[in-house]
Amino acid sequence: MLPDLTDPAAIADALKYLTAEERAELDLLLTDGLPIWMPQIGPQMEALASKADIIFYGGQAGGGKTELLIGAALTEQEHSILFRREAVQLVGIEERVTKILGTRKGYNSQDGVWRLPGNRVLELGSVKDPDDWMKYQGRPHDAKLFDEITHFLELQFRTLIGWMRTDNPKVRQRVIAAGNPPTSSEGEWVIRFWAPWLDPMHPNPAKPGELRWFVTDKDGKDQEVPGPEPVKVGDDLMTPKSRTFIRSSVDDNLYLSLTGYKATLQALPEPLRSQMLRGDFMAGRSDPVWQAIPTEWVKAAQARWKPREKKGRMTAIGFDVARGGIDKSTAARRHDTWFDHLVQAPGIITKDGPAAAGFIAPLLRDRAPVCVDAIGVGGAALDSLRGLGVVCVAVVGSAASGQTDKAGTLRFRNKRAEMYWKLREALDPTAEDPISLPPDPELLVDLCAVRYKVVQLGKFAALLMRDKDEIRQEIGRSPDKGDSVAQTFVSGIPDTSIRYEERQDPPDWR
Structure with a gap:
């Protein structure tokens, strides 16, 4: 019985029964003129x-x-x-x-x-x-x-x-x-x-x-x-x-x-x-040893996310302002433990303070504080937003932190380390009420690209996170989405839950 010539395994099995001379002759017949x-x-x-x-x-x-x-x-x-x-x-x-x-x-x-x-x-x-x-x-x-x-x-x-x-x-x-x-x-x-x-x-x-x-x-x-x-x-x-x-x-x-x-x-x-062996594209990927936030934690947070008609009170907006080029300004709207879809605009649209404030203003609800990356063009956006009466928190990633982790055992080298580790704690699936993140593939990559290392801070050991430029080198773009979400976990965000009706001079917007 002839082997099935469309089945490589059957051909391989049949070849075992050929002599060396027969194999050489078959090779010549199959390759001559091809x-x-x-x-x-x-x-x-x-x-x-x-x-x-x-x-x-x-x-x-x-x-x-x-x-x-x-x-x-x-x-x-x-x-x-x-x-x-x-x-x-x-x-x-x-x-x-x-x-x-x-x-x-x-x-x-x-x-x-x-x-x-x-x-x-x-x-x-x-x-x-x-x-x-x-x-x-x-x-x-x-x-x-x-x-x-x-x-x-x-x-x-x-x-x-x-x-x-x-x-x-x-x-x-x-x-x-x-x-x-x-x-x-x-x-x-x-x-x-x-x-x-x-x-x-x-x-x-x-x-x-x-x-x-x-x-x-x-x-x-x-x-x-x-x-x-x-x-x-x-x-x-x-x-x-x-x-x-x-x-x-x-x-x-x-x-x-x-x-x-x-x-x-x-x-x-x-x-x-x-x-x-099986070509399984969903098989678990191994995280680098120093990856700050486990990939599975981010995926679990995105799997928990469900769209909401009633979103609850907006508690903060993280605003990462683009510095031009192909980068995009990004706003992360946080409602306690639930994040709305991230909103982006090309850097050319938010090229100065008034333009950046104009991008954020329609997104504001409930007098939520805006946590602004205050470096570069972000500083101009911060001034313009404050001029409009918006409650703002200036986020400078390189500034000293003074905070510790939830257990009180880990210190942070700077604000960037602080806000990313606090975000990690909020994503921990064993937490009492872990946060939910929108199913955004770029956000997943941004958060999983953050690495940490332990450095000396005085007589203490402290955590230091990979900076933005290093991440850009790895993923080929600015991690704007990850940074905007992390900024809502920086310390010092005020509670603005007081109702506008109770204020003597409420701002003229939502």
């Missing part, structure tokens, strides 16, 4: 043939993900660039391309440019630092290939794919990303980007290989649309881009099936086994 590279039957072939503009081929380790990226560059594209996060990680790719070609001819290792047979070009690139994407600004490629996509920052990925173009109408333009499930919170943007396939809570899940279409709305957010037809977004007519996800599997990789690689994956400890 292209320099061919995809394996199954998901790898499906991914290469997919019509999606942006493809994610991933899941299990050993599914031939890197091989797919190399194969696409060798056989389908005209001018490709293949990225790894760090340059040292490109060595394995250089070696694999050399093995497929049988030579390094045409490769300039200094420039990372490989001139391939058939007038094709493959560049190898890396973006170790968040702003390294600028090195490739305006460079034309018809294929952008990303190996281990969860290692990249979302900003890097979105920016790098923005310059994809070609002057050859016969060559398709596409993005292929390959990778395993994220092992830290920083890679969770991948689950958001391909949410219909990867997020089990998505209201309209998609099947592997199914195409979905997206545009970017006026606020810079992804918006799913019914199909490829152009849609109006604000004043612009936009052409949607299609995405898909195709799951890789070690069982579909004939070569690794022959070497026992699956047994290696089965021996991994949890949660790595679930991530790498």
